[in-house]
Amino acid sequence: MSGEFKTLVDKQRRFFYTGATRKVSFRVEQLQKLKSAIKRREDDIMDAAWRDLGKSRREAFLSEIGFLYSEIKDATKNIDDWVKPRKEKTAITHVGSTSFIYKEPYGVTLIIGPWNYPFHLVMAPLIGAIAAGNTAILKPSEMTPHTSAVVREIIEDTFEEDFIAVREGDASVAKGLLEQNTDYIFFTGSVDVGRKVMEAASRHLTPVTLELGGKSPAIVMKDADVKLAAKRIVWGKFINAGQTCVAPDYILVQEKAKRKLYKYLVKYIKKFYGIGVEENKEYPRIVNEKHHDRITALLDPDKIVYGGAHNREELFIEPTIMDNVTFDDDVMGEEIFGPILPLISFEDEYEVIDLVRKRPHPLALYLFTEKKQTESLILENLSFGGGCVNDTLMHITTPHLPFGGVGESGMGAYHGRSSFETFSHEKSVLKQTNKFDLPFRYSKSEGSIKAMRKMWE
Numbered sequence: 001m002s003g004e005f006k007t008l009v010d011k012q013r014r015f016f017y018t019g020a021t022r023k024v025s026f027r028v029e030q031l032q033k034l035k036s037a038i039k040r041r042e043d044d045i046m047d048a049a050w051r052d053l054g055k056s057r058r059e060a061f062l063s064e065i066g067f068l069y070s071e072i073k074d075a076t077k078n079i080d081d082w083v084k085p086r087k088e089k090t091a092i093t094h095v096g097s098t099s100f101i102y103k104e105p106y107g108v109t110l111i112i113g114p115w116n117y118p119f120h121l122v123m124a125p126l127i128g129a130i131a132a133g134n135t136a137i138l139k140p141s142e143m144t145p146h147t148s149a150v151v152r153e154i155i156e157d158t159f160e161e162d163f164i165a166v167r168e169g170d171a172s173v174a175k176g177l178l179e180q181n182t183d184y185i186f187f188t189g190s191v192d193v194g195r196k197v198m199e200a201a202s203r204h205l206t207p208v209t210l211e212l213g214g215k216s217p218a219i220v221m222k223d224a225d226v227k228l229a230a231k232r233i234v235w236g237k238f239i240n241a242g243q244t245c246v247a248p249d250y251i252l253v254q255e256k257a258k259r260k261l262y263k264y265l266v267k268y269i270k271k272f273y274g275i276g277v278e279e280n281k282e283y284p285r286i287v288n289e290k291h292h293d294r295i296t297a298l299l300d301p302d303k304i305v306y307g308g309a310h311n312r313e314e315l316f317i318e319p320t321i322m323d324n325v326t327f328d329d330d331v332m333g334e335e336i337f338g339p340i341l342p343l344i345s346f347e348d349e350y351e352v353i354d355l356v357r358k359r360p361h362p363l364a365l366y367l368f369t370e371k372k373q374t375e376s377l378i379l380e381n382l383s384f385g386g387g388c389v390n391d392t393l394m395h396i397t398t399p400h401l402p403f404g405g406v407g408e409s410g411m412g413a414y415h416g417r418s419s420f421e422t423f424s425h426e427k428s429v430l431k432q433t434n435k436f437d438l439p440f441r442y443s444k445s446e447g448s449i450k451a452m453r454k455m456w457e
């Protein structure tokens with residue numbers, strides 16, 4: 001198997017060296033072909049999302065397809081500007097020269113996708129790889145086999161394998177691909193697997209982007225519009241049954257707003273999903289039995305104040321609220337990645353800053369407040385990948401904001417121009433004049449030191 005992967009990488013590198021992918025017209029044409037292919041297969045993509053994760057057609061289009069069209073549109077519209085060499089200032093020590101930064105593709109890229117948004121999160125980085133002029137090998141998740149098959153079919157029907165290829169399979173396939181000497185690796189998944197990816201990349205000193213996860217808090221202040229906060233948190237938390245890397249993992253709520261928040265959380269869970277959620281065919285299911293067991297093991301019956309029902313055979317877990325949770329509870333020991341919403345109360349802004357700071361940097365943070373002073377205090381004192389003020393998830397749906405983590409929640413960012421830049425190497429070039437040649441750099445006299453000191457200081 002390893003030999004077959006090496007052959008594929010060599011084939012893509014030979015194609016890359018032809019220079020075909022460097023032409024902007026080629027890149028635009030390939031992006032348009034990708035968009036057309038996705039459009040033709042929309043029904044198949046939505047059907048696969050239903051079969052793999054129980055996503056309704058509406059949720060599948062919203063979370064797997066629609067954003068890709070926005071990304072492709074942004075890339076094809078702006079790529080002419082993105083690829084232009086950028087002129088930089090000239091230092092006084094370099095009189096006569098000009099400085100430029102060229103954006104060049106890395107070459108053969110490897111994109112490893114996750115199972116929670118199995119179409120979106122393999123295609124979105126592919127858009128960036130194509131826009132930047134690379135070739136790509138895609139490894140979709142084996143845990144969502146129907147979507148993986150659609151990804152393979154779309155790519156095989158649209159592109160030659162020496163440009164874009166797909167390799168399906170389990171962890172052994174990912175391991176085999178990671179052993180190859182590719183030029184860039186883009187991985188979306190768990191922190192534990194991200195460490196293995198980075199270790200594998202280090203053997204060839206391959207640059208990587210890691211889109212991981214973590215426990216992303218929603219902070220609700222007493223001055224917030226609590227009703228609207230609850231509505232937006234419920235939407236952001238329980239979409240895809242909580243299997244979203246940037247979902248609000250838990251709520252930190254100011255004590256005086258807690259009862260009101262709980263009331264509206266329950267109201268909007270019932271409004272969005274109904275009282276008999278298990279009968280709601282538009283409520284997604286957990287991806288498999290292993291994850292169902294992992295999530296239900298985090299439930300503490302003594303702390304469940306709403307929901308808690310689950311059915312292993314149906315891969316169902318009801319939207320659940322747990323109250324009086326502490327950071328010592330099992331549910332706070334790892335990213336939940338499921339439909340459990342713990343509530344933790346606090347007294348003031350400085351306490352909440354301390355609570356978040358004691359934990360690894362979250363991938364996302366959501367702050368609900370009406371006070372600009374509180375907004376500034378939280379944003380200036382807490383580090384996180386990205387987030388929203390008075391909303392959830394919406395920061396990742398625009399191509400104009402880079403999305404990525406910090407610390408344990410990941411490294412690197414993408415979306416829009418950031419996707420192009422992630423898959424591009426910035427090559428610095430100084431163009432020197434031949435009209436004159438400053439003599440001081442060749443001189444061995446003490447006076448040359450004074451001249452250099454004068455210029456640099």
